[in-house]
Structures are given as C-alpha cells and as structure tokens.
Amino acid sequence: MTSTHNTTREPVVGAPVDRVDGPAKTTGAARFAAEHDLAGLTHAALVTATVSRGRITGIDTSAAEALPGVVAVLTHHNAPKLNPPKRVSPVNMSTMVSGTQVNYLNTDEVHWDGQPVAVVVAEHSHAAREAAALVEVTYERLPATVDFAAELPNAVLDKGNMLMPTGAKKGDADAALAAAPVVVDSEYSTPQHHHNAIEPHATTAVWHGDELAVHDATQNMAWLRAHLALRFGVPEAKVRVLAPFVGGGFGGKGFAWPGVILAVLAARATGRPVRLSLTREDVYRTVGARTPSTQRVALGAGRDGKLTALVHTAVTRKSPVGGQPEPAVTPANHLYGAANIRTGQSSVTLDWIPNTAVRAPGDAIGSFALESAIDELAYELGADPIELRMRNEPERNPIDGKKFSHRMLREAYELGAHRFGWADRSPEPGTTRDGRWLVGTGVATAYHPQLRLTANVTVRLAADGSVTVRSGLHEIGVGAATVQAQIAADALGVPFDAVHVECGDSALPEGAMAGGSMQTSSVAASVLAACRKLTRRLDTLARRSGTAGRTPAEIVAAAKVPYIEAAVGSDTRIGKAAGQARFMARTARDMRRWQKAACGAHFCEVRVDADTGEVRVSRWTGAFDVGRVMNRKTAVSQLRGGIVMGIGMALTEEAHVDPRSGRIMNPSLSGYHVPVHADIPPIDIAYLDEPDPTMPLGLLGIGEVGITGVAAAVANAIHNATGKRLRDLPITPAKLL
Amino acid sequence: MAEVRLRVNGADRRLDIPPQVSLLDALREHLGLPGTKKGCDQGACGACTVLADGERINACLALTVQYADREITTIEGVDHPLQEAFVRHDGFQCGYCTSGQICSAIGMLAEHKDGMPSAVSEDPAAEGEELTDEEIRERMSGNICRCGAYNGVVEAVAEVVR
Amino acid sequence: MRTFDYVTATDVTTALRTVAERPGAKFLGGGTNLVDLIRENVERPDVVVDVTRLPLTGIDELPGGGVRVGAGVRNSALAAHPLVRTRYPVLSQAVLNGASAQLRNMATVGGNLLQRTRCPYFYDTASPCAKREPGSGCGALGGITRDAAILGVSEHCVATHPSDMAVALAALDAVVEVESIRGTRRVPVLELYRPPGDTPHVETVLERDELITAVELPAADAAPRSRYRKVRDRASYAFALVSVAAALRLDGDTIVDARVALGGVAPLPWRAAEAERLLVGAPATEETFARAAEAELAAATPQHDNAFKVELARRTIVATLRELQEHAAAGSAA
Ligand SMILES: Cc1cc2nc3c(=O)[nH]c(=O)nc-3n(C[C@H](O)[C@H](O)[C@H](O)COP(=O)(O)OP(=O)(O)OC[C@H]3O[C@@H](n4cnc5c(N)ncnc54)[C@H](O)[C@@H]3O)c2cc1C
Ligand code: SF4
Numbered sequence A: 001m002t003s004t005h006n007t008t009r010e011p012v013v014g015a016p017v018d019r020v021d022g023p024a025k026t027t028g029a030a031r032f033a034a035e036h037d038l039a040g041l042t043h044a045a046l047v048t049a050t051v052s053r054g055r056i057t058g059i060d061t062s063a064a065e066a067l068p069g070v071v072a073v074l075t076h077h078n079a080p081k082l083n084p085p086k087r088v089s090p091v092n093m094s095t096m097v098s099g100t101q102v103n104y105l106n107t108d109e110v111h112w113d114g115q116p117v118a119v120v121v122a123e124h125s126h127a128a129r130e131a132a133a134l135v136e137v138t139y140e141r142l143p144a145t146v147d148f149a150a151e152l153p154n155a156v157l158d159k160g161n162m163l164m165p166t167g168a169k170k171g172d173a174d175a176a177l178a179a180a181p182v183v184v185d186s187e188y189s190t191p192q193h194h195h196n197a198i199e200p201h202a203t204t205a206v207w208h209g210d211e212l213a214v215h216d217a218t219q220n221m222a223w224l225r226a227h228l229a230l231r232f233g234v235p236e237a238k239v240r241v242l243a244p245f246v247g248g249g250f251g252g253k254g255f256a257w258p259g260v261i262l263a264v265l266a267a268r269a270t271g272r273p274v275r276l277s278l279t280r281e282d283v284y285r286t287v288g289a290r291t292p293s294t295q296r297v298a299l300g301a302g303r304d305g306k307l308t309a310l311v312h313t314a315v316t317r318k319s320p321v322g323g324q325p326e327p328a329v330t331p332a333n334h335l336y337g338a339a340n341i342r343t344g345q346s347s348v349t350l351d352w353i354p355n356t357a358v359r360a361p362g363d364a365i366g367s368f369a370l371e372s373a374i375d376e377l378a379y380e381l382g383a384d385p386i387e388l389r390m391r392n393e394p395e396r397n398p399i400d401g402k403k404f405s406h407r408m409l410r411e412a413y414e415l416g417a418h419r420f421g422w423a424d425r426s427p428e429p430g431t432t433r434d435g436r437w438l439v440g441t442g443v444a445t446a447y448h449p450q451l452r453l454t455a456n457v458t459v460r461l462a463a464d465g466s467v468t469v470r471s472g473l474h475e476i477g478v479g480a481a482t483v484q485a486q487i488a489a490d491a492l493g494v495p496f497d498a499v500h501v502e503c504g505d506s507a508l509p510e511g512a513m514a515g516g517s518m519q520t521s522s523v524a525a526s527v528l529a530a531c532r533k534l535t536r537r538l539d540t541l542a543r544r545s546g547t548a549g550r551t552p553a554e555i556v557a558a559a560k561v562p563y564i565e566a567a568v569g570s571d572t573r574i575g576k577a578a579g580q581a582r583f584m585a586r587t588a589r590d591m592r593r594w595q596k597a598a599c600g601a602h603f604c605e606v607r608v609d610a611d612t613g614e615v616r617v618s619r620w621t622g623a624f625d626v627g628r629v630m631n632r633k634t635a636v637s638q639l640r641g642g643i644v645m646g647i648g649m650a651l652t653e654e655a656h657v658d659p660r661s662g663r664i665m666n667p668s669l670s671g672y673h674v675p676v677h678a679d680i681p682p683i684d685i686a687y688l689d690e691p692d693p694t695m696p697l698g699l700l701g702i703g704e705v706g707i708t709g710v711a712a713a714v715a716n717a718i719h720n721a722t723g724k725r726l727r728d729l730p731i732t733p734a735k736l737l
Numbered sequence B: 001m002a003e004v005r006l007r008v009n010g011a012d013r014r015l016d017i018p019p020q021v022s023l024l025d026a027l028r029e030h031l032g033l034p035g036t037k038k039g040c041d042q043g044a045c046g047a048c049t050v051l052a053d054g055e056r057i058n059a060c061l062a063l064t065v066q067y068a069d070r071e072i073t074t075i076e077g078v079d080h081p082l083q084e085a086f087v088r089h090d091g092f093q094c095g096y097c098t099s100g101q102i103c104s105a106i107g108m109l110a111e112h113k114d115g116m117p118s119a120v121s122e123d124p125a126a127e128g129e130e131l132t133d134e135e136i137r138e139r140m141s142g143n144i145c146r147c148g149a150y151n152g153v154v155e156a157v158a159e160v161v162r
Numbered sequence C: 001m002r003t004f005d006y007v008t009a010t011d012v013t014t015a016l017r018t019v020a021e022r023p024g025a026k027f028l029g030g031g032t033n034l035v036d037l038i039r040e041n042v043e044r045p046d047v048v049v050d051v052t053r054l055p056l057t058g059i060d061e062l063p064g065g066g067v068r069v070g071a072g073v074r075n076s077a078l079a080a081h082p083l084v085r086t087r088y089p090v091l092s093q094a095v096l097n098g099a100s101a102q103l104r105n106m107a108t109v110g111g112n113l114l115q116r117t118r119c120p121y122f123y124d125t126a127s128p129c130a131k132r133e134p135g136s137g138c139g140a141l142g143g144i145t146r147d148a149a150i151l152g153v154s155e156h157c158v159a160t161h162p163s164d165m166a167v168a169l170a171a172l173d174a175v176v177e178v179e180s181i182r183g184t185r186r187v188p189v190l191e192l193y194r195p196p197g198d199t200p201h202v203e204t205v206l207e208r209d210e211l212i213t214a215v216e217l218p219a220a221d222a223a224p225r226s227r228y229r230k231v232r233d234r235a236s237y238a239f240a241l242v243s244v245a246a247a248l249r250l251d252g253d254t255i256v257d258a259r260v261a262l263g264g265v266a267p268l269p270w271r272a273a274e275a276e277r278l279l280v281g282a283p284a285t286e287e288t289f290a291r292a293a294e295a296e297l298a299a300a301t302p303q304h305d306n307a308f309k310v311e312l313a314r315r316t317i318v319a320t321l322r323e324l325q326e327h328a329a330a331g332s333a334a
C-alpha cells in the first residue's frame, strides 16, 4: 500500500502477538453465553425422546408443574406455534443453518432418539432439572432404521452440488486398476465423532415486545439471526445475536440446533428471560455429529510407484430430517497425480439426527483412508512413503487439470523430514524397540481446500490515534480479534495497541461464519479493503492540510474531525443480496481458475506396548503450507489443536451407539474419550510462510488442515512399530492384541 | 431450603439453597461468580476446578452444604504468575477450560511441594521428585482442553515452576 | 436431581442412628459418585448423612505392623502417606491411577469401596437395568458390553466394579471395619462384595445402615515387590479396561509368595486364586506366568464385543509379573 503517511514501524502481522482476550480469559472475566445475568432470569431444561422413531401418545406434566419454582412446562400441546424451517436454498445461504427440518414442540412426531419433546422453565436450574425428570412421556414406537453397518447394502449414490461435489472421474480407473502390476485395495471405517467443545451449547434469550436479544454459543451469528427471525416471525432487524466469547465450536455451533430455538420459544411463552444451558448428555443427543463411514481405497501402480489408478468410495449416513452428505472422498481428487481417478460418495438413510460439520468434514475421515492406503502401497513396493508421494506429486489439480493457486507440499515434506529426523527411520516394521515399547514412525499428508466468504467491516480512525474495527466476527478460540487487529495495524501503519476490534455481536456489520477455515481470510480481505479506503482518505486529508508525512492521528486531528471511517459491504437487504451475489460469482470464478488449499506433512512417532497394545504418541512434527501466517502464536496453537483432536480420532474417540435402539450409550466425557494432557507430547509445528498469491495477505485458513491426515499418520506409525495395519478407527488396545 | 454460609475468595457469603445445589451452581448461578465453568457436571472434564483450602476439587460434584466451613478460591480470587504465563505461552484458545486449568495448576504445584506422588512417578516411595513435563501432564490430566492447548499449558506451568 | 435432606454428623453414633432410622438414607463421602448418581436419577435417597466430618481420617500403624486407614481418609491422602508408599506401593499406585487429582482430593476410602458400576445402561434411566431397578432386565446384554465383565458374571448382570483401589486392597488381604447400631464387625475385602447372581442390585454383604469406619492393611513383608498395572483407553483419567495388582516374593528363582488381583474384568475386585496357586512354588519364568494367567482366565465368559479382555487380561498379568520378576532380579544383582 503506498501512502504518504508515516509507517516506519515493524510489521506485527506474523509476529507472535499475545491474544488480546488473554487477560479476560485467564481471570474469569470473559462472559460466555450462559453467564449473562438478567433481571427475572429463568432457567430451562430439556426433556428428550427415548425412541428413535414414533409418535408421542401422552405427556404427563403434572408432577413437574407441581414442583416449587417451576414456571412452565412446554410441550407440543401448549408451546407457541413456530414457523417451520425453510428448505435449503442456494439463493439464501442462511437457510442452511437449521440443524434439522423438525419443528420442535410443534409436532407429536419423533425423528430421532434425543429429539426434545418438552422444555421446563423454572426459577433455578436445579428445579428445572428436577422437574424435567418428572415429565412422563409415552410413545407409540414406529419401526426405525438405526444400524449403520446393517444398512450398508442399501447405500445410495449421492448427488453433490457446486460447493460440495460428491464424486468425480478421470479416465477409467477400474480398468487401470485391473491392469496394474501392483495393487492395494482396502476397506476402512471410522465411527461417529462428537465435537465436545468444553462449553456445552447455551443460550440466554430475552424478548422486549417483538425485539429479541439472544446470547448464544454460536459460530454463525448472522445466519442464526436470519433463522430466528424466520422461525419466530419477526423482522431480522428486531433480532440481535450476541456471542463475544464462544467456548469452542469445531462445527458443532455452526448450525441452529434445538437448544437455541427452544430457549427463545420458552422466553416467548413465559415472557421471562430464559437461560438454557445444555447438559453434556443433551449436547450428544440434540446436536449433530460426524457421520460414521466405511470407505474403499484402491490404488494401482507401476513398479516404479507411479499411480495408474486411484479409486476412493465412501458410504456415510444421512437423515430423513435434514442435513448434508459428508463428502469423504474429495482429497482423492487433489492429492495424487494418478492417470485414472474415480471417486464416489454414497449414503444410507437412518432415523438419526442429521450429521453436521465436525472439524474438516469429509477431509478428516477421507484422509485417514487415502493416506493409510498410500502407506500400504509404499510398504508393498518397498518404497519410502515420502518418496512415493513425491513421485506422484502433481503439477496441476489431478482430477481436472486446473492450476494450483499455490502448492508447496514437497517443501513441507522436506522441512518436516529434516526437523523430525525421518532419515533415521527403520522402514522394516517391528524392528525398533525401547524396553516394553515397540517404536514406529509414520507420515501422512494434510490437505484442506480453501473457500472464502464475504464479510462486512467498518474501520474507524479517531483523532486520538485509536482505530476501531467493527465486524460480526466470532471468537471461538482462533484469536480472531487479535489477528484482525494485527492486520489493521499494519495496513494503517498504527501501533497494534491502538487497534480495538469489536466483534461477537450481530448488530455489528455482518461478518463471516467461523467455519470451513474461512473466517480469518474472509474478514481480512474486507479489513484490508477498508483500510485502503481509509488510507486514501488520509492521503487526501494530508494533502489538503499539509500534514503529509505525519502520523494518521495527527492527520485526522489537523483535519479537525473526530474520526474518519470506511466501510466495506452493506447490511441492507440489497447490500446483503449483492454480497451474496459477489460471493457466488467469486467462488465460481475461483473454482474455475484454481484449486486452492492448505496442506502439510505430519510426522508421528508412536510407542506401542508390546504386551497390552497401549499406544502412546511420543513425538510429532507438523510442517505446513498454510500461506502466510498472521500470528505465529495463535497459528501454532490452532494447528496443534487440530493435531490433538486428530490423535483422539486415531486412538480413542468413538460414540457407542446401541444398534438395537439407536441410542448413544456413552454421552459423556467419561464414556467418550477425548485426549487428556497425558496423551499429548510436545507438538513441533513448522510452516513455510509463503503467501498464496490469490488470497488476502497470502493467508490460508488453518482451523481444519491440522486434523486432516493425523489419524493416518498414527496408523502408519503403528504399522511401522508393530507390522499391524489397522483400518478401523479408533485404534484401541483391543484391536492391537 | 437451607441457609449456607460460605467463604469465597476471602469474603463471607450467605445463600438460601436446597442441599442438592452443587458448589458449581452456587458460584455460577447464585453468587454471580461465573468464572468457574461447567463442562460436564459429572466430574469428567475439570472445567469446574476450584480450590478448597488450597486443594483442587471439582465443584460440580461438591454439594455446597458440604463445603460450608472451607475457604473456597475461584478464578476470580486468583492472582498468580500462572495467569500471565498462560497468556505468554498461549495455554488456551477458547478459554472455557482455562479457569479450571489455572486453579488446577495452582493446586497441583502445592501438592507437588507437599510430596504428593503421581501415577508416573518412578518410585512411589521416593520423595520430592522433579516436576518433569511428563509429571505435569499426568498431574494435569483431570483438566480436558478440547481446543488442544495442552502444550501451552505445560509450557506455562513449567515456566512458573522452574 | 431430586431434593433431599442433608445431615452432617460429627460423631459416629449420630450418623449410624440417622441412617438406621430413615429407610431412604445414604451415607455421603466425597460425593463424587453419589452426587453424580443422584443427579442422573439413578440413586434417590431422601436424606444424605455426611460422614466426612467423622473422626475417621487417621492413618495409623498397628502393633503387629499393619496399618489402619480411616474410612474418611481422602484418596489423595492415602496415596501420599509414607506408610502406604513404603509398605504398600501397590495401593498407592492403584489410587493414583484412578480418576483425577481433583476427584482423589474429594473421594474417601469408604466411598471408593462402595462406588457403583459405570455400566452405561445402569446410568441411563431410559434403559432397563436389574441393578438399578430389580426385575427390569439387563439392557447391556446383547447391546454394548465392551466394558463389561468376563469373570464372575451372571445372566442377569455383567457389569464391572470400577474401583482401582479395591483391587489393590483385594491383593493385600485388607479387612474392612464396619459399624452399625448393632455393633462392629470385620469383613475381609474379599468377602465384602457379592457376585450378581440373580440379585445384581445387592452388591455387598453390608446392610444399608452399616458404615465403613476403617480399612486394615495386614502387616506387609519388608520391601515387598508389588505393582499396579492399569490398561485403559487413554493415558490417564479413564477407568480400567483391565488392571492387575500383583506382588511376588522370590527365593532365588522360585516364587514363594504371590498375590494377584484383577480389575475391570469382574463384578468385584477379582482375586486370582487359581493363578496364585500355580505360581507359588514354581520358577519365576515367562512360562509359569503364562500358565497361571491362562488357568485363571479359563473360566472367562466374555460377551460378543469384549472377548479382547480375556487376551488383554492374560497379557497384562504376564507383563506385570515379568516386571516384578525383573525388578527382583535387578535388585538382587545390585
Ligand atoms: C470422571 C470420573 C472418573 C473416575 N475414574 C475412576 C478410576 O479411574 N478409578 C476408580 O477407582 N475410580 C474412579 N472414579 C470413581 C471415584 O473413585 C469414586 O467416585 C470415589 O472413590 C467415591 O468416593 P466418595 O467418597 O466420593 O464416595 P461417595 O460418592 O460419597 O459415595 C459412594 C457410595 O459409598 C457410600 N459410602 C460413602 N462412604 C461410606 C462409608 N464410610 N460407609 C458406607 N458407605 C459409604 C455412599 O453411600 C455411596 O453409596 C471416577 C469418578 C469420576 C467421576
Ligand atoms: S450389566 Fe448389570 S448394571 Fe449393566 S444394565 Fe445389565 S443389570 Fe444393569
């Protein structure tokens, strides 16, 4: 950016700046959705269905209502009428936000085990919870299909869409496979995963007439606001969603699940402010999860390791009441320069709550299968798994020959291999031992495609030198405000401390959802554009008042205005439609021109107890190509966070669903095992810091790429340690005996 | 209803609550101290960790009435070098487990000083073993961080110890 | 969570009388299990009697060389006590391998012994469970029984006892001291628990109004070789898939005394008597260990999804004994 004002300071973009919300989070001052005290506040609790499909034949609320402190018990008999959710439409993306198509408490139909069937409102949470247990519900059970494994023969091929293609084809992969001198053809499976953000979903809702204010644990304020307006029949302008702090999301808070709808409903029905804080069990039962999958990867190669055929197919789960298919096979379209490729995605339909995005939907589980299969092929060929990958590293996007906007996977492997000490590895499985431990190492590729949304932003520069960036950003742990402050500080040439970012409020200019690794780049583009506008304005002012070369504050002060401001995007109806149209046009153009993605190389060392099959991850290096890094500290943390969740996916995480009833039997943090401190070694993160030329500041999203490939790296390391190839996640001691 | 007197962060507090109310709900809902978090309400995550007479406990499984004569310290009453160390080492992301991690780490340091062994201590009979990273990880395992900020937490604790 | 009365007692007699007089009463220790179960509507006492203020918090040496541990001693205090760490390392290790530091600071010895199963169907009031509701059947059978028991089960219940501490106490031949308004009695830990049979809701030989006041650890040999090994789904903060508490005494290469108890595999802490019988008098070799483990597990009756526990238990027993033997060998060489 050329400018006439004084910008002689070190850039802060890229520096390891401490999070601006650090003090609030380490002193307990940060307020999350369930922590807003309002006069007359009441507390709600859910009653959830215990059948997978059926009809409510009776609800006895008398005992619950009689309990002291109970304000109301809402059921489909007495709940206010709600507008049904809209069908998903590409014209209005916010229609995607409804977790399900069910009109809760407006129907006697039950569509999944866990669907809320009543809400209790009481003066205190203990009374609400006690009363909820007293609500007696009887059901007529209807035949339900709930067993994923049993339904596999009935899988149906999915139709995809532009944003989520579900299958692709190049050449004749099956013929090439049949003719290939070396073939690996394996089945993989992954279980149902849950987000388990440590903050359970929570909402505090209050109506003032037809105005609604909602504190919600959401990653998607704007779409949620539109959805609430639709469901409750009020104009969007009357709805305000606040989410200054969200206690982790990972996709689980991207959509509107029953909790937020029912909290708002309860507030309307009782005329009191309502807080609904889901129990951990409620979160398991009323928020979608990651679909289970079975996958086939078949690779055909010449003796030289060149891939001639790549087939990747997957079966995942769908719900009759909403949701999207999970495209697990997309990585196979982009990773390897195979001469022939076929990918395809099918679904079975089960009486289940719809699936939802869980960190790197599709790619996290698809990369497990693909990256395991590549390791199997390397072993089959007696080749080094990195060398095999590099032999097949494409110059252009394999499936369609598009250009890569940028791709430095080769460099990432080089960097990682050096830091990890890959050269010292013994390729022969089961040959490295340290006392009771069998030691092994493995690698896998991380890959996550990049999309970008539109975001509205205003940037204001005041005469006292302070800068205020306003945008409906979400702080779910990614350091959103910190990074945007860094970007604005550099763009305007002001000190980092001078910038304040207002976020977490739908009354601000509409930001981007925190999902799909899109928020930072989407908002950054707008912040940069706004700062450019401001700089031009500053230059004009400086010329007029003869203050060229002075600081921005001095220029504004000399102009005798309190501040100058620039806006990007507009929140009017027309402005939003224009934004949506811009998004569609740019996405379509981008997708035609480039294949754009973050990628990386995982290096993992495991120790497997020779007797008991216990696996400990003992060393990790992740080397990434994530474009230019905005903040060394928060970027490293996010990449590590993805790897930690991937280690859970590899070794411990699995919902236990009773195949007879469709009920989750481990809906708790003691039954569903996420990694604890003792499971996680020091994780070494390296990145190339080379900008992607097609992205604002050259940055790529980093929220999801970290988890992709992790489970495969662990499984590959376990193979190297033990000679056992595990294709079914999680890899528990039971499977290693 | 029972009248319960509590000492919280050095102040005397009085509240009227039935006996089933947990210390966690008492703090968050009745005493206006929501800095202590609820992640599971089942003793399975550690987000609710507070100090009772300096010992770390899970407030979600503690009946308030049982803690009437104990000195309770919550994150709001903590002033400790760990807090800045957490910021420096990025020992959190979303911040929801953080109050629990910090209170737990304070309790853990005191336990270690008092000679408490851990499951990974080489010799349970040996006194005063060094607080290695492995020890920190085992001793902090009662605090789950789904954001995966474990490395940062361990670095922060190690910095304060060493 | 139903409401209930809370009574705190500072002397044992009051506590005993209160519970005896009120049929819906339960003792309350650290609450880490009872409060959870009340909240889940599994336990429904109408009064809880807090026993943590009773004078039952001492750890004292007994004249014969044994140690007496008050029932109100916190799990962490037990694990940290010098007498326990030096004479009964297996007990200290077992406790430290259970739950989390926070929970160990809260949990009491009495409560730990009487904590209830973690069978997911027991916790889920929407599922049948004969332990929770006698006569309602078993929801787990034919469902998810990955964590279920493989030894000592019945056709009515296959749930495990979850305590780690109790496994070590079973290996140590500890004795529980029990008091009620009718007097005091002593029950060996090995006789405290009842197999499920056709009354899975009856878990111990204790009457409802009997209070555990102490656990007595018999005199230990000088420098006993003992070890607690726990295998679980993650590195910490998880219940056992299989655990082994073991002690070995060798004379040269010959085993002269052996104690083996298993956790995670049975409705009660499982003393591996058959394995011990085969160990004593035999050479301390891998073959002996394997033979003993196999003999103990010959009676195992796994469910459709937990057969791995048989193999895992076998291997964990062998590994634990091997480790003790190697330690002994290293010790005598030094
Ligand atoms: C997330 C989580 C993980 C855990 N992991 C483990 C683990 O890995 N290993 C393990 O062993 N345990 C584990 N536990 C269980 C924990 O060890 C027990 O909850 C604890 O030991 C119970 O002790 P308490 O004093 O809190 O008992 P309480 O909850 O107070 O009482 C438990 C039962 O004992 C009765 N009782 C209490 N004291 C007496 C007495 N003196 N006489 C007679 N009856 C009495 C009560 O009436 C009640 O029925 C875990 C618990 C949780 C929540
Ligand atoms: S195994 Fe026992 S505890 Fe579990 S459901 Fe069956 S009867 Fe109940």
Ligand code: FES
Pocket: B037, B038, B039, B040, B041, B042, B043, B044, B045, B046, B047, B048, B049, B058, B059, B060, B061
């Ligand atoms: S809220 Fe207490 S341990 Fe999770």
Ligand code: FES
Pocket: A198, A247, A248, A477, B091, B092, B093, B094, B095, B096, B097, B098, B144, B145, B146, B147, B148, B149
């Ligand atoms: S910082 Fe989010 S759970 Fe730890």
